[in-house]
Amino acid sequence: MTVNGQSRAGDVEPRTLLVHYLRDDLELTGTNIGCDTSSCGACTVHVGGESVKSCTMLAVQARGEDVTTIEGMATNGELHPMQQAFMECHGLQCGYCTPGMIMAATSLLAENPNPTEAEVREGLEGNLCRCTGYHNIVKAVLQAADGGTNGGAS
Amino acid sequence: MIPATFDYVEAESADAALAALAQHGDEAKLMAGGHSLIPLMRFRLATPGVIVDIGRLSDLSYINDGGDHIAIGALTRHMAVETSDLLTTEVPLLAHVASQVGDPSVRHRGTIGGSIAHGDPASDLPAALLALQGSVVVKGPGGERVIPAGELFTGFLETAVGPDEMITEVRVPKVPGAGWSYQKFNRRAQDWAIVGCAAVANGSTTVSLVNMGPTPILASAVNDALASGADVDAASAVAAQGTEPPEDLNGDVEYRTALAQVLVKRALTEASGG
Amino acid sequence: MTVMGTPRLRKEDPKLLTGEGKYVDDLQVPGQLWMGMVRSPMAHARINGIDTSAAEAADGVHAVYTGAQLNDMGLWAAPLPCAWPVTPDMVNPPHYPAATDEVHHVGEIVAVVLADSRYGAADAAELVDVDYEPLPAVASIEAARDGSATAHSDLESNKAYHWPLIPDPDALEAAFANATHTVKAEFVQQRLIPSAMEPRGVLAIPSPAGGDLTLYSATQVPHILKVMIAATTGLPEGKLRIVAPAVGGGFGAKLNINPDEILAATLANKLSRPVRWTESRSEAAFSTHQGRGQIQTIELAADADGKLLGCRVHLDADMGAYMMLITPGVPLLGSFLYTGVYAVPAFGFTCDGYFTNLTPTDAYRGAGRPEASYAIERAMDLLAGEVGVGPDEIRRRNYLGGGEHFENLETPATLVFDSGNYGPNLDAALEMAGYADLRAEQQARRDAGSSTQLGIGLCTYVEICGLAPSRALGGLNYGAGGWEHAVVRFLPTGKVEVVSGSTPHGQGHETSWSMIVADKLGVDPDDVTVLHSDTAISPLGLDTYGSRSLAVGGVAIAMACDKVIDKAKEIAAHQLEANPDDLEFDAGSFTVKGSPDKTMPIQSVAFGAFTAHDLPDDMEPNLQEQVTFDPPNFAFPFGTHVAVVEVDEETGRVDLIDYIAIDDCGNQVNPLIVEGQVHGGIVQGVAQALWEGAAYDEDGNCKNPSFLDYLVPSPTEVPSMKLGFTTTPSTSNPLGVKGVGEAGTIGSAAAVINAVCDALSPHGIKDLPMPATPAVVWKAIQSSKNGGQS
Incomplete structure (x- = not known):
């Protein structure tokens, strides 16, 4: 598979979850694990440009796919506009849900560049945060959309 | 939570998948998007010896105009169903119900065939298929057969699809001008319905229920009452007749019965343009 | 230059935004062994035998130890600590990292496997075969009180302690004897699963040559952990280094001394290899302590005008199976706040702590104070109904200091509040909420017979922050300073x-x-x-x-x-x-x-x-x-929260449609961070009111340990919030600051339930249990229609 633009190959047990392959084999630990029931979205990455919960996908299912993780979002040291908006709006506290939120939010804007507040909330319904009460996360996504960045999902 | 070990077969065609099923028998399990199966495997509630991955059969991902019906490849993702212009025009209920499955990340991977084959009584799409009186095309060693939605769901997480068969296509009749409604009641948007109700009014009215029994079900008492000329109030009053609602933290039989009545009433009202 | 008081973006963010923040599970070390915990599926049982042979024979398994074997290995110098023996005669059953002969809650560790991979540890743990003999389980506070079964076989009673705070018993009696109005209510503070997004994890790395040990833990308390590991294991404190790397939220759940931490430290030291473990989410309902778990009885006495004369409170508090670090003290942290922001001449509080066969309880965001705030703020609404005035008016009539600015005011619960100014704070909240318009809209819906009723709930909370003056902690018999x-x-x-x-x-x-x-x-x-x-x-x-x-x-x-x-x-x-x-x-x-x-x-x-x-x-x-x-006094932030809900009377569904909070945390350093703390806190309290609660069957099994059934709200369930602030500097410190980390949680649960009860008041419904799920609300409405008690 291609991960953040780099071709990666390796042998894994078939049962290896994509999130464990990314974290343990490729040492891309920015993608987090927050639950075991596909509920929290902390593990969200892009597969083929779309948000996917990497705890609910086998690594073998991603063979040949184009995968982007949070480590692939900033370019040349510049934060992605969504990352920048999260920072400016204080859309993160402990930061654990943040990579998944960023990946879900960029995927959302790729599909719906000008969402309403309600559409942002629905678009992030599969991502849980315990710190922010979502207020500033929603604000950040709306700001990123307003900035005309449209998520720039890879 | 980590799945138990299994052998993995990546099918390159539907025939290859069927061959793998035939070879491995009860040990084998088809996996499409994996969004019904992997969660069960992580809790080791499912421990298949062989996974036959059909997720890459891109020739089974399509939404085609079949004349009087729309044909949807079994591997079509929920997001594709949700955003299909053809479905939005011809079978708007189905596109809408697809948008109610899980959350966007789940809908990017989960497939219509996988969801229907899983047959979860709390799941959204089977209810839509029932209300639309659709069908599935099943391929097996003996060739293809069509199973009407009303005969598909046979028991808790059991369907009429044989262990050596796979769903290849979902068919729903075109109902472009029909009234329709999907009432999903849950406590958190990403969750399964506590109770749900799909209704299609296209001359006659067909109503189905989510999570009111061990399988996805038609609201038969409601449908019969409507056929006999009952009004919305009278028809919704019998919403739970003949059902076996589950009891869990979200509600007991009494509450689900009441919810079914309210949701059927709302669905009938919306579907009839009221 | 003034930097303080102006919003400033966070230094922490670039790392966290790019995935460079390193949480415990992100750290990889060569030669590491993964622990797989074998946990009891039973709440109370005797262990008749454990067969570890299949696990030992599995590929990649380095060792398997049962609780009894660990005990015999001499790894423990002392049981897991409880730092807060609240009374001299408090019962404190010994609690070791793994059970030896009897388990006392579902999920208690009975054996540990050590394997060379994450997956191998999970596989091997499943291969350990344990022979349990079930014993009667105590699965609720009610069952514990009843006492026909005991949570620990060798205890005669489930009662752990009785703790009173009754400054003047005669005055309290007189207050109730002289009252025109009295209200009495029982509230249940359901158990909550804290659910920090990062599950707990631990990684112990020994340095065999020097005997040093570095322990990485997802903890809020590395310093306390260091002392306690030394005390619990006998490892020399000077050889221990504890690191809390990036930690993904805590909310109190990461302030304990946990079996996994002790196991990692001792086994790494014994085996001379790094030893690690990461909690899975569904395991966290058993491996991390829970919050709340109280039955509260509160009585208010008031004169004809609704001015408070006395307040009497009793708690039955669920300790769970064991006393963890501050388990018994959590209810006491709230004890001083049951009179809230009100001038109450006479006060009495008692608490009985009980053991159950459930996951231990301990601190969860607010720790005792949200419970107190809930009880008094719900009771004030009931009193308003008795007296026949609005919820705003009953509060105004009773505010400490007459609702005006005060400093260093002694309360009946023996505290000295640093500063307060409650009247203007309430005014600001009502104005921001558009309170009069909301009441008009509510009446219009009632008049129209709408099936979607509007409810407006108030809460004026006060909390204790700035823990703590060391002498005050000493007076409470807490085992450390502040x-x-x-x-x-x-x-x-x-x-x-x-x-x-x-x-x-x-x-x-x-x-x-x-x-x-x-x-x-x-x-x-x-x-x-x-x-x-x-x-x-x-x-x-x-x-x-x-x-x-x-x-x-x-x-x-x-x-x-x-x-x-x-x-x-x-x-x-x-x-x-x-x-x-x-x-x-x-x-x-x-x-x-x-x-x-x-x-x-x-x-x-x-x-x-x-x-x-x-x-x-x-x-x-x-x-x-x-x-x-060492602070000379606590700090006492306060605020007024207003919740606006819609209740669908046909389905019982409650939608929170607006939320207004005017908080006062004294002087602020970074308003951006203050607002963030309030936002998150509010949603945690709202979650207790509407969605969350660990549910147990009568055998002590948790029915909702995962995020599938334990409903941490998602973005779709909550609205954007409207915040404002008043500023009443603290007198307890030279910066005039108070603290804000728990404020939102302390104010919001009562505001929401007050709002739901307000919406349903035409049905005669005065109270609802938390979480007020659609089914709960619907049943209450049905019951009132049938003329029954709600």
Whole structure:
């Protein structure tokens, strides 16, 4: 598979979850694990440009796919506009849900560049945060959309 | 939570998948998007010896105009169903119900065939298929057969699809001008319905229920009452007749019965343009 | 320069935004062994035997130890600690990292496997075969009170302690005897699963040659953990280093001393290999303590005008199976707040702690104070109904200080509130909410017979922050002090390094501490580096809980800055050949009064202190000072929250459609962070009111351990919130700050349930249990229609 633009190959047990392959084999630990029931979205990455919960996908299912993780979002040291908006709006506290939120939010804007507040909330319904009460996360996504960045999902 | 070990077969065609099923028998399990199966495997509630991955059969991902019906490849993702212009025009209920499955990340991977084959009584799409009186095309060693939605769901997480068969296509009749409604009641948007109700009014009215029994079900008492000329109030009053609602933290039989009545009433009202 | 009080983006964010933040599970070390925990599926059972042979034979398994074997290996010097024996006769059954002969809650560890991979450990744990003999389980407070079964076979009763706080019993009796109005209510504080997004995890790395051990843990309390690991294992404290790397939220759930931490430390030390474990989410319902778990009885006595005469409270508190670090003390933290923001002449509080065969309870965001706030604020609404006035009016009539500004006011619960000004705070909240318009809209819907009713709920809360004056803790028999430590030093390059004993897990300490230092020393906040959360770097500290970081740890930093300035002034005076008293310090420079050209930036002073070429006689080189601040009093933030809900009477569904909060946390350092804390806190309290609650069957099995069934709300369930602030500086510290980490949670559950009950008041419904699920609300409505009690 291609991960953040780099071709990666390796042998894994078939049962290896994509999130464990990314974290343990490729040492891309920015993608987090927050639950075991596909509920929290902390593990969200892009597969083929779309948000996917990497705890609910086998690594073998991603063979040949184009995968982007949070480590692939900033370019040349510049934060992605969504990352920048999260920072400016204080859309993160402990930061654990943040990579998944960023990946879900960029995927959302790729599909719906000008969402309403309600559409942002629905678009992030599969991502849980315990710190922010979502207020500033929603604000950040709306700001990123307003900035005309449209998520720039890879 | 980590799945138990299994052998993995990546099918390159539907025939290859069927061959793998035939070879491995009860040990084998088809996996499409994996969004019904992997969660069960992580809790080791499912421990298949062989996974036959059909997720890459891109020739089974399509939404085609079949004349009087729309044909949807079994591997079509929920997001594709949700955003299909053809479905939005011809079978708007189905596109809408697809948008109610899980959350966007789940809908990017989960497939219509996988969801229907899983047959979860709390799941959204089977209810839509029932209300639309659709069908599935099943391929097996003996060739293809069509199973009407009303005969598909046979028991808790059991369907009429044989262990050596796979769903290849979902068919729903075109109902472009029909009234329709999907009432999903849950406590958190990403969750399964506590109770749900799909209704299609296209001359006659067909109503189905989510999570009111061990399988996805038609609201038969409601449908019969409507056929006999009952009004919305009278028809919704019998919403739970003949059902076996589950009891869990979200509600007991009494509450689900009441919810079914309210949701059927709302669905009938919306579907009839009221 | 004023940096404090203005919003400032966080220093912490770039790392966290790019995935570079390293949480415990992100750390990879060669040679590591993964622990797989074998956990009891039964709440109460005798262990008749454990067969580990299949697990031992599995590929990649290094060792398997049963609880009994671990015991025989002599790894424990003492049981897991309880630091708060609230009474001299408190019952405290021994609690070791793994059970030996009897298990006392589902999920208690009975054996541990060590395997060379994450997956291998999970596989091997499943292969351990345990023969359990079931014993009767005590699965609720009611069952514990009943006592026909005991949670521990060798105990005769489930009662752990009885704790009274009745300053004047006669006055209390008289208050109720003389009352015109009385209300009595019972509220249940359901158990909550804290659910920090990062599950707990631990990684112990031994250094075999020197006997050193470094333990990485997802903890709020590395300093306390260090002491307690030493005490529990006998490992020399001087050889231990505890690191809390990036920690993904805590909310109290990460302030304990856990079996997994002790197992990792001792097994790494014994096996001379790194040993690690990461909790899975569904495991967390058993492996991490839970919050709340109380049955509260509250009685209010009031005169004809609704002015309070007395308040009497009794709690039955669920300890769970064991006393963890501060399990028995959590209800006591709330005990002093059951009179809320009100002038109550007579007060009495008693608490009985009970053992059950459930996961132990301990601190969860607010720890005792949300419970207290809930009880008094719900009871005030009931009193308003009795007296026949509105919920705003009943509060106004009873505010301490007459609703006007006060300082250092003694309360009937024996505290001295630092400052308050409740009337204007309520006014601001009602205005922002558009209270009069909401009431009109509510009436219009009622008149129209709408099936979607509107409810408006108020809560004026007060909380105790700035834990804590050490003497006060001593008076409560708590096993430690409440001070915090800080070091502030100038580096030779003129940059500032701060070492804090506070240990953040999302609160943005690095940013806030930099702002305090920037203001004090006149430096750029970006020139300040904050070091923390590693006992090798920050050896002294009492960590982060109880909204204490700013009001204790932040104040310590400010005081250390003052000491740095004092020393720098001596050096500057020496070098400028002036009297120190003639120097002014402003914007980072010392200037001789009246001689603006005789000036010296503090960075130059710092370099001079580093070279030490020309210091006053007898002065030590370097510009570095430390302070250990022990606060003279707690701080008492307050605020008014308004919840607006819609209730669908046909389905029982409650939608929170608006939320207004006017908080007062004294002076603010970074308003951006303050608002974030309030937002998150509010949603946690709302979640208790509407969605969350650990549910158990009568055998003590948790019915909703995963995020599928334990409903942490998602973005779609909550609205954006409207926040405002009043500012009443604290008198408890020189910064005038109070603390805000728990405020939202303390105010919101009562506001929401008050709103739901308000919506349903035409049905005669006065109370609803939490969480007020659609089914619960629907049943209450049906019951009232049938003429039954709600």
